[in-house]
Amino acid sequence: MSKETRTIAVIGNLGVGKTLLIESMAFKAGAVTRLGELQKGTSRIAVHQEEKNRKMSLFLCPACFDFGNYRFQMIDTPGANDFRCDRTAGLAVADAALLVVDPTVGVDMASKRLLEEAQSFKLPVIVVVSRMDNSNANSDCWQDFGVDSVVPFQTNINSGNDFQEPTELLAEGSDLPESLLEKVVEQDEELMEAYFEGNELPFDKLKQAFANGVLKSEIVPVLYCSSISQKGTESLANTIGSLFPGPKNSIFAERSGLLGKTDPALQIFKTRHEGKMGEVQYARVASGKINKGDTLKNSRNADNERLTQLYKVNIGDREGIDSVQAGDIVALVKLKSALGGDTLGKGGKLNDIPFPKPTSWEAIDSETEKDATKVSDAIKTLLREDPAVTYGYKSETHQNVIECFGEIQLSVLSSRAQNEFGVKAIASAPKIPYKETFTSTGNATYRHKKQSGGSGQFGECALKVTPLMRDEGFKFVDNIVGGKIPKKFIGSVEKGVSQGMEKGSLIGAQVVDIEVSVFDGKTHDVDSNDISFQIAGLQCFRMLESQCQKIILEPIYKVDITVPDNLMGEIIGDLNARRGRILGQDASGQGLTTIKAEVPLMEMYKYDNTLRSIAKGDGFFDMEFHTYEPLPADQTKKVIAASQAENK
Template sequence: MKEYTRNLIRNIAIVGHGKSGKTSLTDTLIFNAGYAKRIGKVDEGTSLIDFEVEEVKRKMSISSTLASCEWQGYKLNFIDTPGYPDFIGEVKSVMQAADSALIVLCAPAGIEVETEKVWEYASAIKLPRAFFINKMDREHADFYAVVEQLKVKFGTGVVPIQIPIGSEEAFHGVVDLLSMNTRFVTSNNVPVEGEIPEFLQKEVEDARQQLIEVVAEFNNDLLDKYLEGKEISEEEVSIALAEGIQAAKIFPVLCGSSLKNIGSRKLLNSIINYMPEPMLKPVMGIIPDTGEIIERVATDEFSAIVFKTTADPFVGRLNYLKIISGVLKADMTLYNVDKEKSEKINAFFTMRGKQQEAMEIAHAGDIVVIAKMQYVATGDTLCSKENTILYEPIEFPKPMFTMGIQAKNKGDEDKISNALGRITDEDLTIKVFKDSETKQLLISGIGELHLEIILDKIKRKFGVEVLLKERKIPYRETITASEKVEGKHKKQSGGHGQYGHVWLQIEPLPAGSGFEFIETLFGGAIPKQYVPAVEKGVRETLEAGILAGYPMVDIKVNLCDGSYHNVDSSEIAFKMASALAIKKGAMLAKPILLEPIYNLTISIPEYYMGDIIGNLNASRGRILGMETITKGMGLVRAQAPLSELARYATDLRSISQGRGTFDMEFSHYEELPNKLAKDIIESKKNEKSDI
């Protein structure tokens, strides 16, 4: 690909709800730019964009895909993103790297859940955006109804810069409200430019007037001319429109049909004419050695941030970079500030789906891909070693759905470890960790589908089958009463025997206190050298539990008396004696099971508040408080047992139609209700009997 300076580059994130036609639109744009012989079809498995096996199988995007093309002397970096909520991490990372977002809507459906979510995130990072109402050829497609929805939901800055010619089956073209010309498809499916149909003249004039009013509202010079009744030229409107979009104050609406390839060329032209070029504002970072905050502009020395990584056993690692400043050339040595490592690059390229196109030089604002970098990961900053800067890492959503993971076949544990390491490099919304109490390997993701697809990837890419298991709950045991008990281990049948004898005073401690061991021996009842063995026997027995095999906590044990034999006593004998004593004493001291309780912070539209509270109450939850955070959005603070939260991410999504989010963190342990405790104890007994 030839050299493109910053002013000739556009980076556009294609975002929106699932099934709105984002991938089909991207395929259509690439076709119109001359990079495909025919338009790829998701349903037929021929999409240039959705090429992963899992995407073809499920007919949906599961990862972001870079698709670069050249149009009218510009380089356009389209990044198609998934619309399913389980892959929101891909969407957020891309939106942080892009310089504008094209929010795609399905004309019959209008605003949907992910439409709102991507708008909210774009607003949070002040990302310029435009709307594309797709599927205008579908039954029940209503352009004006969707535009009205957008205005009501997102404000008066929403304004059409095109209107459709016809609707549903009769949809066959669009009118450009700036150039005041049309592009439509004839009855023979031939695209042509033409005059505005007479029956649309009034509609077009009204829509153009509305566009001028909106643009003038955000531009003082135009507002003065408008109020004075002076003529405003197409060029003036275009310049003011581009400025309003760049400032994230005006949000243009376009329309078309990716299936019929209507509106695609107008969209390409609008992107180069109105969407902002990259790196118009300085980017803040810090000097690693001093922590001093500095800014980089496009003309400064080379620096970049890695916003995406893919891992494949055949292709290897691919790192996607957004160049913040300077120029990138082959054979440069890049310094990884996060890893404090330098690596020389041999080549870099752009991508169109899985197709690579070599590049010799790339300027600030461009997006490039580098293969086989050893130390680089998503979020890393790359620059020169002599002029270092560290950019804020990409923010990813926290994983909310956790399950156990294990190899289907014995002996594959090492393969799983390698595969999971590669997967977590690629997807930062996946976390893998081992529960220190249950010893279970756990994997966390955004949702059930997310984990299912990760398993499919592991099997395909790394040749190992893994299973998802329910998360084991790290219950604990404790006592609720005090007891003084004796433990004696005695084996004396001639020769060297075994003798250990202890009296232990056990008592409960306040919740969260852990374990405390003391000795109050007097008169040499037990020699001091045996006391550590007694403590060890107590600790090991408590760790193994006495009700259901869970660790016992919040217990104080006092070695208060005992006896010994000059010949037969030993450390092992006293360890055995203390184990006998603690088992007996704990059973007498009214033992109970404890369960982990988690704090929940749930963000939810207030409309669903009642359903959320009802669901929490049914899950043995406690409501700690409620508040309004923004108009229409509420916050619920609650506590619930971990055992009831295994599928809370799925439940919340179902109740809130995908609009709710939550965070959870461990709070404390408390007593498990008696009936549930009996069930768990019985289940543990059955497990032992089956062994």
Template sequence: MADKTTGATAGAAGRAPAADRPDMVRNVVLVGHSGAGKTTLVEALLAATGTISRTGRVEDGTTVSDFDEVEVRQQRSVNLTLAPLVHNGIKINLLDTPGYADFVGDLRAGLRAADAALFVVSAAEGIDGLTKLLWEECASVGMPRAVVITKIDHQRADFDAVLTSCQNAFGDGVAPLYLPHDGGLIALLSQRFIDYSGGTPAVREPSGDTIDTIEQYRGMLIEGIIQESEDESLMDRYLSGEEIDPKVLIEDLEKAVARGGFYPVLASGAGIGAQELLEIITQGFPSPLEHPLPEVTTIDGGAVRALACDPDGPLVAEVVKTTSDPYVGRISLVRVFSGTLRPDMTVHVSGHGLADRGHEDHDVDERIGTLSSPLGKTQRVTGKCVAGDITAVAKLARAETGDTLSDKDRPLLMRSWTMPDPLLPVAIHAKSKADEDKLSQALARLVAEDPTLRLENNAETRQLVLWCMGEAHADVLLDRLAKRYGVEVERVDLRVPLRETFGGRCQAMGRNVKQTGGHGQYAICHLEVEPLPSGGGFEFVDKIVGGVVPRQFIPSVEKGVRTQMERGVLAGYPMVDVKVTLYDGKAHSVDSSDMAFQIAGSLALKEAAGKVSTLLLEPVDEISVLVDDDYVGSVMSDLSSRRGRVLGTEPVGTGRTLVRAEVPELEITRYAIDLRSMSHGTGAFQRTFLRYEPLPGHLADKVVSAQHDD
């Protein structure tokens, strides 16, 4: 571990790192809000291992990829990206995740592919609500974690304050392993000062002014390690005043970190802390052998004996990220959990169960293309990918994010990871006919990449709707359509599907009598219409006596009524909750027909709309909002301002509350954005359609006026 030494690293620029055994791999996901310094930290680790130069360039003999390009940085800020490197013979796969809540799908994918998490917190900005929630998510599955406080050289840096906030937010077991001091780091276990002022770390004795600081924090660190130690005698020996051998403490620390019981805090700044962090990753974080595999079944749900992370075992791999490029094609980032993946082998692709979001389920065979190790824009070819490792696979035409790859003769399916629901609807249409022709294919590619995107073709409102995670997510999707696929689209106002119904009972006549020479039309029907209770649907009652309307034409009247109900009678929305009774009419022996009575039924319903009030109905959702206790009052007040009815609250865990309410859909089309702002990123909500209710008169007048203007 880095407290032992700041030893040399291994890594060759331009050479794809490869692993032959799972124990020689570490998969680490970087978690933190935007601006915390994740990407800068990745570049520092790449430079420290010689994977890239200090200026951010990597040579492979023919290609130069610049990590400092604006375009690359922008892509990394909204995408899960892989940066492989080698330190002391251990391959480290760094999974850099987006720092925006809108791209939590990529973050969840990173958690799935990793065996440990590195929480990146800025010494200048501190932690945010989303980072706290993700810490809890990692805790729920026992994922090993460490914290690195970055930007310790920033003019507004306050390491001590941020350390305290991390301990308060993350709970017990969070303790500093290093402290920043005077252009270097104090190693608390070895009680040495690592001086970075000369560019290369040099170990020195600490000066007198740091002794008190070392004693204060070192005691906290040792007590935390001993509490997690399997040697129960250590605490008694320590409390009795015995000096515990640092080697024993380091071994216990490594074990405690690997099993997720202790969370060391490190420090990083310009040119400082990379070596220490690399040692924590390679010696404190677990290898894939120590991380349980997700549940695996046959493709029809049958049980499968527990698999191990064995390169010689049956192949089970998962696509954790898909990217498409109009020139390069589709690239799939794949984590191999069992077996070994090789170029040109044929694998079975099993679907992921997200058909409701526009992602088709798969059950096909595909041939593996080139395997590579990505670094920036460069893809460095590799010969294989063993269990526990991560690779990029070229030209998998059918596989999408979340799909399972397995042996074609033994298809398997890996339990999918939890994916958040997209709750921000964005209606779009193509700018031109040329864009419209290309839009369908471009959207299919976006859907293949992003399982948090849901595509809806709403037949009722005749709108194409992208269900997104938030405004930034929507902006990125539309930008990709334009720049990557050359498809220009415009946002349009979202239409919420309303309904119409009658506000009272009345009688009306439909008269369809036309004599134009030759065969004419003759149909007269008398209807009584009345509203049904909410959810009553449609009821048609036949009260014809004496054959005034021949039996064969009674279904024709009903069909005409149903057709007009679909068209609406007020603002073009379908009618619901109506009872229609046919009680009288007239027919002609020659000129009456099926179509004549359909038209008469339709005309009768229109006439009824002119005799009695017609109501517009709006959909009402039941929503459940989960927020920190600090924001409950604001959320409840906001829901009330949206014409909502708060049903109640209940505590969830520690410090969080679930608020349940009924709110009209018209009022929550942008609630995903507003809730995030209100709750500082800590709130989440779910929505379920409940029923239709009358739209207030002043709002109904606006809808009708707008419809007539169109």
């Protein structure tokens, strides 16, 4: 009989020891004969050349192995914030999380946030204090989570050479420390009563109540280990086996209402390009049984995907299998269009993976014109691995722009484009999609007349422009009376005006938020035609532009920045210098404050670097488009000068 699975996302800040912990567990379990270490280039999890070069995990990677009575499906996630989408994907398909902390550094804000993130998926969490072999390890660091759900689960903890196999606190006949006991009895009314009346607390009941508390994430046990010496890994494995849910009570399936359903459904959580294997999709089955050769429908685009091969994922390799069932992680190849987040199935759909929104953007160019398509194709192929990153041509600025999650991600992408596709992608500051508008009304008349040889061209129109409110767009009004311009040519005038609005007179940006009415005109019986009135409309619009007052509009974004309370002043000061408008602030009560502001997009370029230098990794931000507003006069001068210089 196959072993029951446990599916666990391993999360934690960069370098805390996540990958080594998994390698160490696999080694202890006997799944591998040697401890794989990224530093020595022997990791079986961080195997990509980029990861070897940078000596850090960059991509989500599942690593599965048998340990005792269970099969552990561990999902290693990268710690760097640039790759947070992979962490989100890992949490979205797991049934539990291990949150690794480094006791030589302590519990930082990032670790606290990660606990909240795991809990937002309703996952039970174990905090793993790794690196206990280091003599500077502070075994009390878990207290800095500052929440009473986080409680130690082991005792006799020393650090450095004295770190030995930890002893479980919850053992028959031993006394639980008060803080843990209180959390446990809270889970069960009978226990609570007995506790307050000073009666004996049956061990079985305590154990059950503890397990319930962990399942609901009301209790987050702290366990210790040294991945280098494998001390503590067995106790950790046993705890995972006994406390974390298996496929029968999978939180992943339950969240989407698919627990126990028989219709097959799986969710893809990671796409990886793996040398000869080509594009590999990693997926987790939520319900039903899936056989090799089955065809499943993608709920996003209705594509039918035939699963020609199914691969069981091990640690560092995989093997072909004939079928998989609810709970399993499986690798798929040669799919048509499926991507991270997609559900393939015959009925139910898994919840979308709540990927964060990009916070960083760059223009991407090729070194030479002839490489443009190759660069673009390489980036598009690589970005199949990161469905939350957007990349494409922006017609407003005529640039290919990537919207991603930071400089490391960008640097990994360009290095992969070079090494895996032989093309050089060059990143630069993207242009801001400014717009232009009118601030005064005006009238103009233009006659287009051309007589050359046979049939000529004739069209005359009189236009009035009126500014509209922000974001009202463009309205075209036909006020012609008496058929001075026949109905069939009104559309031609509008077309000419629209063409003029595509490239405004100030900096060639799109003109918006105006009403243009055509109120007069003249027609020639023979020479008037569509093109004549288009030209008249365009030229008349150009006249309006030169006669009226115009301004440049710039995009304004709504920005939420969360930092430790004591950094609020510095952040607000910096935002003021960026012409930001502070709308308010919310204190979370966990030592974090979220500052809400509206900031011009041009001032947010590379803001992730600024935030990192102010908050040292303890800050994060989200932003989304809000509106367009007039660009201040001094900036307008600069932008016009830059545009003129570029068009010389």
